[in-house]
Amino acid sequence: MRVSVIGGGAITSETESQAEEIGRELGRRGHAVVCGGRGGTMEAVCRGAKSEGGTTIGILPTERPADANEYVDVPIATGLGHARNALVPLNGDAVIALAGGHGTLTEIGFAGIYDRPIVGLETRDVPGVETVETPEAAVDAVEGALEGGRR
Numbered sequence: 001m002r003v004s005v006i007g008g009g010a011i012t013s014e015t016e017s018q019a020e021e022i023g024r025e026l027g028r029r030g031h032a033v034v035c036g037g038r039g040g041t042m043e044a045v046c047r048g049a050k051s052e053g054g055t056t057i058g059i060l061p062t063e064r065p066a067d068a069n070e071y072v073d074v075p076i077a078t079g080l081g082h083a084r085n086a087l088v089p090l091n092g093d094a095v096i097a098l099a100g101g102h103g104t105l106t107e108i109g110f111a112g113i114y115d116r117p118i119v120g121l122e123t124r125d126v127p128g129v130e131t132v133e134t135p136e137a138a139v140d141a142v143e144g145a146l147e148g149g150r151r
Contacts, residue, residue: 001031001032001093001094001142001143001146002031002032002033002034002057002091002092002093003026003031003032003033003034003092003093003094003095003096003139003142004033004034004035004088004089004091004092004094004095004096004107004111004116005019005022005023005026005033005034005035005041005042005045005095005096005098006035006036006041006088006089006095006096006097006098006100006104006107006108006111007019007040007041007042007045007097007098007099007100007104007123008040008041008099008100008101008103008104009036009038009039009040009041009042009103010039010040011040011041011044011099012099015040015041015044015098015099015122016040016041016044017044018098018121018122018135019040019041019044019045019048019098020044020045020047020048020051021048021135021136022045022048022096022098022121022135022138022139023044023045023046023047023048023049023050023051023052023054023056024048024049024051024052024135025048025135025136025138025139026045026048026049026052026054026139027048027049027050027051027052027053027054028052028054029139029143030054031054031139032049032054032055032056032057033045033046033049033054033055033056033057034057034059034088034091034092035056035057035058035059035072035088036058036059036060036061036084036085036088037057037058037059037060037067037068037069037072037075037076038058038060038061038067038068038069039069041098041099041100042058042069043069043070043071045098046058046069046071046072047071049071050071050073055073055074056071056072056073056074057072057073057074057076057091058072058074058075058076059076059078059084059087059088059091060075060076060077060078060084061078061079061080061081061082061084062077062078062079063077063078063079064077065077082103082106085103085106085107085110086106086110088107088110089107089108089110089111089114089116090110090114092116093116093142093146094116094117094118094119094142094145094146095107095108095111095116095117095118095119095142096118096119096120096121096138096139096142097111097118097119097120097121097123097124097129098120098121098122098123098138099121099122099123100123104123104124105124105126108120108123108124108126108129112128117130117141117142117145117146118130119131119132119138119141119142119145120132121133121134121135121137121138130145
């Protein structure tokens, strides 16, 4: 499955550790990571996924594939700026939200519109988002939602 991981571009070291662990867990379990392809949460989750042999897809706001972080396998240049936030959850079977600000909230909103299961770790209290406490629980929750027939 492809899991979209969304979160801030400027993050704390704690959030970076959590994002990297989410990536490792997704990679270990054979899931591809979809993200915004830049820094912060996006780079950390890709780094974690790559460390476990996972595949990473970065949907970039710019027109240049070279703008992707070094851990992105498949950079997708959109030239759409923040409008690309609609494409990140669209291209995952489920979404894990980690902290973040307004951009992350827009992606959560689009995930809801697209009827994707949404799991939140250290993120906003938003209706439709299942809150979990650990990176492993986040991956368990998206797997469970998809195995349970949601989507």
